[in-house]
Amino acid sequence: xxxxxVYEWRRLWSVRAxxxxxxxYLAITGxxxxxxxxxxxxxxxxxxxxxxYSTNANFLCLVMLSVVASQFFGHEYRYGTIRLTLTEFPxxxxxxxxKTLALAVYVTIATFLGWAVLGVVGFIAxxxxxxxxxxxxxxNGGEASELxxxxxxxxxxxxxxxxxxxxxxxxxxxxxLPLLVSAIIEGLxxxxxxxxxxxxxxxxxxxxxxxxTAWLTHLPDQPNAGLIFAAWVVGIYLIGTAMFFKRDA
Amino acid sequence: MRxxxxxxxxxxxxxxxxxxxxxxxxxxxxxxxxxxxxSGKSTTMRLMLGLDNGGxxxxxxxxxxxxxxxxxxxxGAHLDAKFFHPKRTAYSxxxxxxxxxxxxKARVHEVLKxxxxxxxxxxxxxxxxLGMGQRLGLAGAILxxxxxxxxxxxxxxxxxxxxxxxxxxxxxxxxxGKSVLVSSHLLSxxxxxxxxxxxxxxxxxxxxxxxxxxxxxATGSSVVVRSPQSEKLGELLSAQGIASTTDGARTIVIPGAxxxxxxxxxxxxxxxxxxxSPRTASLEQVFLELTESGQEYRLGETS
Numbered sequence: 289x290x291x292x293x294v295y296e297w298r299r300l301w302s303v304r305a306x307x308x309x310x311x312x313y314l315a316i317t318g319x320x321x322x323x324x325x326x327x328x329x330x331x332x333x334x335x336x337x338x339x340x341y342s343t344n345a346n347f348l349c350l351v352m353l354s355v356v357a358s359q360f361f362g363h364e365y366r367y368g369t370i371r372l373t374l375t376e377f378p379x380x381x382x383x384x385x386x387k388t389l390a391l392a393v394y395v396t397i398a399t400f401l402g403w404a405v406l407g408v409v410g411f412i413a414x415x416x417x418x419x420x421x422x423x424x425x426x427x428n429g430g431e432a433s434e435l436x437x438x439x440x441x442x443x444x445x446x447x448x449x450x451x452x453x454x455x456x457x458x459x460x461x462x463x464x465l466p467l468l469v470s471a472i473i474e475g476l477x478x479x480x481x482x483x484x485x486x487x488x489x490x491x492x493x494x495x496x497x498x499x500x501t502a503w504l505t506h507l508p509d510q511p512n513a514g515l516i517f518a519a520w521v522v523g524i525y526l527i528g529t530a531m532f533f534k535r536d537a
Numbered sequence: 538m539r540x541x542x543x544x545x546x547x548x549x550x551x552x553x554x555x556x557x558x559x560x561x562x563x564x565x566x567x568x569x570x571x572x573x574x575x576s577g578k579s580t581t582m583r584l585m586l587g588l589d590n591g592g593x594x595x596x597x598x599x600x601x602x603x604x605x606x607x608x609x610x611x612x613g614a615h616l617d618a619k620f621f622h623p624k625r626t627a628y629s630x631x632x633x634x635x636x637x638x639x640x641x642k643a644r645v646h647e648v649l650k651x652x653x654x655x656x657x658x659x660x661x662x663x664x665x666x667l668g669m670g671q672r673l674g675l676a677g678a679i680l681x682x683x684x685x686x687x688x689x690x691x692x693x694x695x696x697x698x699x700x701x702x703x704x705x706x707x708x709x710x711x712x713x714g715k716s717v718l719v720s721s722h723l724l725s726x727x728x729x730x731x732x733x734x735x736x737x738x739x740x741x742x743x744x745x746x747x748x749x750x751x752x753x754x755a756t757g758s759s760v761v762v763r764s765p766q767s768e769k770l771g772e773l774l775s776a777q778g779i780a781s782t783t784d785g786a787r788t789i790v791i792p793g794a795x796x797x798x799x800x801x802x803x804x805x806x807x808x809x810x811x812x813x814s815p816r817t818a819s820l821e822q823v824f825l826e827l828t829e830s831g832q833e834y835r836l837g838e839t840s
Contacts, residue, residue: 291607295636302629303622368620371588372677375614376637378587378603537588 292377292386296360299373300390303363306356310398313352317344317402318409325413335418339431340410344402345438345504347497350445351467353398357446360387361532362459374537384532391450395443403435433506441504444521448496454528470497496520538564538598538611538684538716545584546592547577553740554580555591560735560745562685562718567711569731569748570720573828577740578720579616579689586614586687597685607638612685613678618670618694623663627654627673630662631680638681645680652676653699667694675703679710686710688719692726704730728820738828752817754827759792760799763812770808777802790816 300306321343324335343349364370377383410418432438445466453462474495481488492498494516502513540562547555555577562568572578583589587602597605597612605611621630631645649655652672657665662673671694678686686707692700700723707730711717718735721727727734734751736743744751764770767787774781774791781791791799796815803810 291637291639295633298629298633298636302625302633304624363622367622368617369622371583371586371616372614372620372634374588375586375612376609376634378608534590536583536590 289382289386292382293390295376296386296390300394305359309352309355313349313398314401314405316352317349318405320346320348321406321409325409325417336431337410337418338435340406340418341403341435342432342438343406344399345432345441347467347470349402350442351463353395353442353446354449354466355463356394357391357449358453358459358462360391360450361453362462365457366459370537380533384529391446392443395446396439399439399442432504437504441500444500444517447521448524451524451528454532474498540685540716540718541596542585542593544593545581547580547584547589555584556740558737558740558742560742562716563733564716565711565714566732567707567717567719567730568733568735569727570718570735571727571824572737576738578737581737582616582687582689582720607681609638609681609683611683612687613681613683614687615674615678615691616689618667618674621662621673624661626659627662628658630673631676634677635680640680648676648680668696668699671695685716690720690722692721692723700726724821724824736824736827743827752820752823754823759790759816760794760796761788761790761812761814761816762799762810763788764808764810766808770803773802773806
């Protein structure tokens with residue numbers, strides 16, 4: 289298993305795209321974190337340290353990580369290297385486990401680096417721009433209840449991206465589909481639900497990313513949000529796994 | 538290491554690509570894997586490596602491939618000249634492939650030097666020619682010095698010098714007791730290289746035997762004789778019921794005969810010979826004879 293992980297780690301960091309996307313992720317995280325602190329005139333509300341450290345749960349940040357996540361399988365299928373990988377490691381369950389673990393490690397490192405960047409941003413922010421109380425700013429709807437959830441939410445988003453790439457065998461779809469659903473489709477469904485006299489409420493209740501965000505921020509009226517989001521992540525991952533095992537390399 | 542392919546079978550929706558295929562690849566020999574386009578050679582190799590799901594099994598010294606660890610010390614496969622990330626340097630590509638067997642950096646450099654890619658080790662292979670891609674693929678296959686080499690059309694895109702190098706290298710590799718299975722469309726090259734052949738057409742086994750045995754299947758084997766008394770020799774042969782045809786002045790061709798028999802007749806009758814040689818069919822002739830009906834994608838007639 290160690291050699292599987294070494295293989296994945298070398299595969300991950302030996303392409304320039306990983307370095308570029310990680311850098312862009314950190315840059316966007318820093319800019320999104322700095323924006324309210326440096327440009328705000330009080331009308332944005334109050335930013336807290338926890339709100340600041342929740343910045344990298346923002347979809348704009350996560351889409352950068354999802355590019356790397358999609359590459360775990362996307363590059364393999366696009367360039368045919370999956371056949372080299374599976375010749376070297378014939379047991380597919382080990383390949384999948386190694387890729388998932390490598391993704392977890394990558395997301396963890398990237399998230400901690402993101403927090404380091406946000407720490408620097410907070411350190412140099414104008415005095416008084418970070419409050420110790422009150423709701424923090426975050427484009428996804430607020431600050432995370434607990435910071436570990438930022439890490440888990442980011443990993444879950446990346447697992448969805450990687451799984452969709454497994455299913456579609458298409459790098460671009462693995463990146464675009466989660467973004468499209470989270471940023472546009474769920475919003476449209478919620479919009480239609482507002483004028484559908486409750487006919488779409490059941491669908492709205494089980495939207496993946498709306499539930500994910502609700503779990504992240506502990507919305508009180510959605511106690512099962514975490515379970516619903518987890519069910520989506522696990523479900524998509526299992527479908528991807530089944531496809532990976534069933535189809536020819 | 539002996540490879541035994543048992544009852545390999547593969548369907549692609551409506552196409553039965555590989556049909557109950559069984560053959561062996563012996564250690565210490567180069568086995569040529571031949572077949573027309575679309576005959577199922579690449580699919581068979583993928584089945585043997587476990588890359589495609591299908592029927593049958595392939596055993597390596599009696600065990601499944603995944604039982605041999607590290608796998609890359611058991612088998613090295615090169616299936617396509619473009620199986621690399623175009624932005625990952627040749628060196629990094631091989632470092633990645635060396636992870637399973639714990640291949641050192643020095644070995645990576647050694648292999649790059651062996652295949653003539655040392656000067657472009659730090660270059661991205663996206664700009665490599667087909668031949669350079671083949672060399673990189675071959676480097677990946679031999680990186681861990683495996684017991685088995687499985688190569689799919691490795692000579693495509695190589696220049697004559699590189700083809701000769703590849704031939705010498707594979708012969709040397711097999712001479713050390715390792716197994717080499719290599720598919721190729723270059724039949725003249727295969728005739729020089731392979732000790733054994735496995736021939737398939739439309740996914741079915743046509744032949745699996747040694748190269749000499751395969752060549753002897755040809756219907757066109759004959760003996761060529763050159764003699765100042767060729768006319769007299771022709772008459773003598775005719776009197777013994779052996780048909781011959783003239784092939785230019787002083788030369789006759791005797792189909793289906795052996796050099797021993799013709800030599801004896803000439804000697805017994807005091808006929809001097811300036812040439813007595815067998816004319817065996819080329820691999821191409823035999824291949825075309827045996828696979829003519831099994832061509833998946835037929836060519837049109839040329840005018």
